[in-house]
Amino acid sequence: xxxxxxxxxxxxxxxxxxxxxxxxxxxxxxxxxxxxxxxxxxxxxxxxxxxxxxxxxxxxxxxxxxxxxxxxxxxxxxxxxxxxxxxxxxxxxxxxxxxxxxxxxxxxxxxxxxxxxxxxxxxxxxxxxxxxxxxxxxxxxxxxxxxxxxxxxxxxxxxxxxxxxxxxxxxxxxxxxxxxxxxxxxxxxxxxxxxxxxxxxxxxxxxxxxxxxxxxxxxxxxxxxxxxxxxxxxxxxxxxxxxxxxxxxxxxxxxxxxxxxxxxxxxxxxxxxxxxxxxxxxxxxxxxxxxxxxxxxxxxxxxxxxxxxxxxxxxxxxxxxxxxxxxxxxxxxxxxxxxx
Amino acid sequence: xxxxxxxxxxxxxxxxxxxxxxxxxxxxxxxxxxxxxxxxxxxxxxxxxxxxxxxxxxxxxxxxxxxxxxxxxxxxxxxxxxxxxxxxxxxxxxxxxxxxxxxxxxxxxxxxxxxxxxxxxxxxxxxxxxxxxxxxxxxxxxxxxxxxxxxxxxxxxxxxxxxxxxxxxxxxxxxxxxxxxxxxxxxxxxxxxxxxxxxxxxxxxxxxxxxxxxxxxxxxxxxxxxxxxxxxxxxxxxxxxxxxxxxxxxxxxxxxxxxxxxxxxxxxxxxxxxxxxxxxxxxxxxxxxxxxxxxxxxxxxxxxxxxxxxxxxxxxxxxxxxxxxxxxxxxxxxxxxxxx
Numbered sequence: 001x002x003x004x005x006x007x008x009x010x011x012x013x014x015x016x017x018x019x020x021x022x023x024x025x026x027x028x029x030x031x032x033x034x035x036x037x038x039x040x041x042x043x044x045x046x047x048x049x050x051x052x053x054x055x056x057x058x059x060x061x062x063x064x065x066x067x068x069x070x071x072x073x074x075x076x077x078x079x080x081x082x083x084x085x086x087x088x089x090x091x092x093x094x095x096x097x098x099x100x101x102x103x104x105x106x107x108x109x110x111x112x113x114x115x116x117x118x119x120x121x122x123x124x125x126x127x128x129x130x131x132x133x134x135x136x137x138x139x140x141x142x143x144x145x146x147x148x149x150x151x152x153x154x155x156x157x158x159x160x161x162x163x164x165x166x167x168x169x170x171x172x173x174x175x176x177x178x179x180x181x182x183x184x185x186x187x188x189x190x191x192x193x194x195x196x197x198x199x200x201x202x203x204x205x206x207x208x209x210x211x212x213x214x215x216x217x218x219x220x221x222x223x224x225x226x227x228x229x230x231x232x233x234x235x236x237x238x239x240x241x242x243x244x245x246x247x248x249x250x251x252x253x254x255x256x257x258x259x260x261x262x263x264x265x266x267x268x269x270x271x272x273x274x275x276x277x278x279x280x281x282x283x284x285x286x287x288x289x290x291x292x293x294x295x296x297x298x299x300x301x302x303x304x305x306x307x308x309x310x311x312x313x314x315x316x317x318x319x320x321x322x323x324x325x326x327x328x329x330x331x332x333x334x335x336x337x338x339x340x
Numbered sequence: 341x342x343x344x345x346x347x348x349x350x351x352x353x354x355x356x357x358x359x360x361x362x363x364x365x366x367x368x369x370x371x372x373x374x375x376x377x378x379x380x381x382x383x384x385x386x387x388x389x390x391x392x393x394x395x396x397x398x399x400x401x402x403x404x405x406x407x408x409x410x411x412x413x414x415x416x417x418x419x420x421x422x423x424x425x426x427x428x429x430x431x432x433x434x435x436x437x438x439x440x441x442x443x444x445x446x447x448x449x450x451x452x453x454x455x456x457x458x459x460x461x462x463x464x465x466x467x468x469x470x471x472x473x474x475x476x477x478x479x480x481x482x483x484x485x486x487x488x489x490x491x492x493x494x495x496x497x498x499x500x501x502x503x504x505x506x507x508x509x510x511x512x513x514x515x516x517x518x519x520x521x522x523x524x525x526x527x528x529x530x531x532x533x534x535x536x537x538x539x540x541x542x543x544x545x546x547x548x549x550x551x552x553x554x555x556x557x558x559x560x561x562x563x564x565x566x567x568x569x570x571x572x573x574x575x576x577x578x579x580x581x582x583x584x585x586x587x588x589x590x591x592x593x594x595x596x597x598x599x600x601x602x603x604x605x606x607x608x609x610x611x612x613x614x615x616x617x618x619x620x621x622x623x624x625x626x627x628x629x630x631x632x633x634x635x636x637x638x639x640x641x642x643x644x645x646x647x648x649x650x651x652x653x654x655x656x657x658x659x660x661x662x663x664x665x666x667x668x669x670x671x672x673x674x675x676x677x678x679x680x
Contacts, residue, residue: 071410250572
């Protein structure tokens with residue numbers, strides 16, 4: 001069956017996340033030993049899906065630490081060979097395989113520049129794990145499909161733990177306990193994803209829109225729809241979309257508006273209403289009543305990113321099957337992309 | 341004539357840039373007084389085209405200062421109300437109008453958190469200019485078309501001057517002297533843009549690819565093609581593209597590979613060759629011999645971003661005219677986008 005591997009990877013998520021929740025205090029304590037005081041700044045190093053997990057990390061860590069968080073531009077190190085003084089900073093490298101050469105190189109160079117270094121990876125024996133002072137093992141087990149699913153949500157969880165280690169966050173241990181069940185609830189009901197995929201079968205593209213914490217899910221949803229279902233989907237911040245790309249909006253290209261109850265929801269809803277007024281077909285992935293792609297009302301934003309990401313994976317898988325595309329091994333992609 | 345305003349804005353660029361080159365030492369000296377020692381870190385605050393100018397700033401300033409540069413996530417301040425400790429940091433807000441509320445708010449909040457603040461804007465009496473300790477006036481004059489052109493290249497120049505103020509750069513005063521002439525040379529010959537627009541007339545989209553310094557031009561080229569010509573174009577880092585989006589590549593969607601002689605050119609050329617091997621129609625915007633959209637061999641990367649951006653504007657204008665779209669006033673866009 002097409003998509004068997006992706007479905008199996010996805011189904012592992014409640015257990016993978018439950019195990020991370022179980023290990024939570026130990027991971028946070030390891031990270032705290034690395035960066036005992038507030039870091040001067042934080043740099044995150046990633047590519048692909050991991051880079052979208054890092055977009056979540058960027059919001060969560062900056063809010064917790066009260067220090068700006070930068071997403072690294074790897075080419076500055078790997079192609080242009082710049083030297084940076086990052087004494088007092090925390091650098092976090094993220095890679096499912098731990099074997100993307102440029103991620104390892106950039107983390108090593110930031111370490112040489114004085115940063116404390118942490119790795120988030122699914123392979124604790126990988127070059128990335130060995131290059132870092134502390135390694136957070138995702139414990140997701142081998143990911144068999146090429147599109148990242150269980151490692152993506154595990155990376156979101158890991159970044160949330162980095163945020164806890166460097167400051168104070170708006171979520172509690174009780175909120176964490178709800179995460180595996182919320183993800184399981186999404187997985188248990190695929191009717192909404194099937195129905196949404198039906199409406200997208202012949203769509204020429206999809207514009208995925210969110211803001212704030214959920215932005216990472218809009219970006220990852222678009223990437224997953226490309227990788228798994230070969231749909232040319234795009235992810236945009238609702239604010240950036242209004243600053244230009246909206247000019248190329250067309251009735252033929254539907255939009256997916258993502259939100260969870262919180263400070264960013266009203267802004268996303270306003271953009272969705274504007275697009276509806278232009279007859280752009282609109283789907284909502286939200287805890288709002290009536291959303292075509294519902295997510296549970298708990299846990300609260302920002303941890304709602306995890307069930308929301310799983311709903312988006314489910315949509316990508318359902319659409320791949322409808323479009324007759326093999327999501328497990330997309331054309332032109334390998335599990336490890338050796339960019340330098 | 342459709343596109344008259346955009347053409348007029350574009351034509352002003354050699355003079356606008358020549359004037360910035362003339363004011364260069366004064367601007368750098370103003371900025372140096374603001375941030376006399378190396379800043380602890382740098383945050384750039386922008387949206388839309390200005391955010392793509394900030395992507396250039398991010399590379400240029402990080403390379404010069406040897407300190408990580410972060411692109412702000414405005415919603416952390418405007419929606420989530422976080423407090424940040426940015427004592428010793430430099431914050432730079434960038435907005436053509438100087439009147440996008442969220443940009444002003446974020447710069448004010450970073451100032452309240454201890455950062456030294458600079459503004460880059462085309463209106464020295466704007467709220468953004470007044471919110472900053474030092475304001476760099478672009479001096480581009482009123483921009484009449486909605487898509488930013490002359491203010492974008494002026495913002496690139498301004499960011500290059502910020503880089504000079506905080507560290508040492510790889511370009512010289514003599515390189516600066518070549519910029520206005522290189523831009524004028526691009527504007528003087530529109531045959532290549534007309535020919536490229538002919539091949540794109542009925543294209544369903546375009547994928548714009550670059551890496552390193554030129555990445556900002558790939559992003560801006562895609563935005564300009566959307567705004568001015570309503571073509572659903574996308575901009576990607578060549579490295580990020582390989583990590584997933586490449587899976588949705590189709591023969592029907594051409595690609596535009598952007599490069600200038602320098603450390604990133606080989607990587608972009610390798611990706612272009614791979615896409616050609618899949619029969620994806622490919623255009624090159626480059627100083628490489630035979631490029632469909634040529635740019636002069638001088639000034640060197642990174643300042644080559646300026647003539648490259650102008651070549652991309654020219655393509656967007658030519659394509660708008662071929663497609664019968666009015667580039668001066670795109671549907672759904674206003675000159676000022678009041679995001680909060």
